[in-house]
Amino acid sequence: MRVHRLVQHAVRDTPPARAHRGPLVRAAADALPEAWPAEDHHDQALAAALRTNTTALTSHAGDHLWHPDSHDLLGRAGTSLLDAGLHQAATTHWQHLTANAERLLGPDHLDTLTTRTNLAAAHWQAGRIEEAIAIGEQVAADEERILGEDHPETLASRANLATYYQEAGRIEEAIAIEEQVAADRERILGHQHPDTLTTRANLATSYYAAGRIEEAIAIGERVVADRERILGHPHPDTLAAVEVLRRWRAA
Structure with missing residues (x-):
């Protein structure tokens, strides 16, 4: 909705609005997603307008969007900023959410871990790799402690x-993690699960970066075959895997 600022102020300043701030805030937050x-x-254009609406709402919401947990709207707006490539705005958004989550929900709450995960992603997308690594290492350790490996x-x-x-050039460390995650996801989720396929594709990319081209090609061929069988040839993920494999074979 677009409403003149004076009208907004007049509506918010009425006794019923002040008395029922919490339910009104949550009703609006439920409607936006x-x-x-x-x-x-x-x-x-609609996504940008909804982000603006979210900013207007949260500026007057106080803590009403954090009980009993963080409202889905908060995460949706942050994801939208990341998808739009608005790295600085996304970083600011997730920093604010992380501070509120830690204050209102505690450092070990699942919503707090999620906000920190997204904050690391925002840093990564903005090219601040060391900040992303520092947060990512702590989140991974906390989730293993709280949720299990x-x-x-x-x-x-x-x-x-x-x-x-x-991204930081720490290829051997990346490979060690990806090998373990690929094995764990195949054991837990199965070899056809999309997350398993993604992890194997990432592992192949790390092998290629480390100069282990034959190993990268072997995994890449399997990823292409699995994606063609599961997703179909026209699927964007399949086409991307085919193009990557073509470049590796050329190399």
Whole structure:
């Protein structure tokens, strides 16, 4: 919605609005994700307007979006900023959410771990690799302690950390993590699960970066075959894997 600032102020300043601030805030927060497109690129203008609406809402929401847990809208807006490539705005958003989550939910709450995970991703996308690694290492350790080493979130955080290591040129460390995550995901999720395929594709990329081209090609061929069988040839993930394999074979 777009409403003149004076009208907004007048509405918020009425006694009923002041008396029922919490339910009104949560009602608006429930409505915004309902209007959000499944993928931002389907309607970028709408996504931008919804991010603006979210900012307006959260600026007046106080702590009402944090009980009993963080509202889904907060994460949706942050993901939208990342998808839009607005790295600085995304970093600021996730820093603010992380501070609130730690203050209101505690450092070991699952929502707090999620906000820190996304903060690391924002740093990574902005090219601040060392910051991403520092946060990613702590999140991976905390999730292993709280959730267990086989939990999907723990595996995802370790996979993210491997990506950050690879970006920083720490290839052998990335390979060590990816080999273990690939084995764990295949054991827990099965060899056809999308997360398993993604981890194997990342491992192949790390092998290639380390000069282990034949090993990269062997895994890449398996990833292409599995994605063609599971997702179909026209799927973007399949086509991407085919193109990567073609370049490796040429090398």
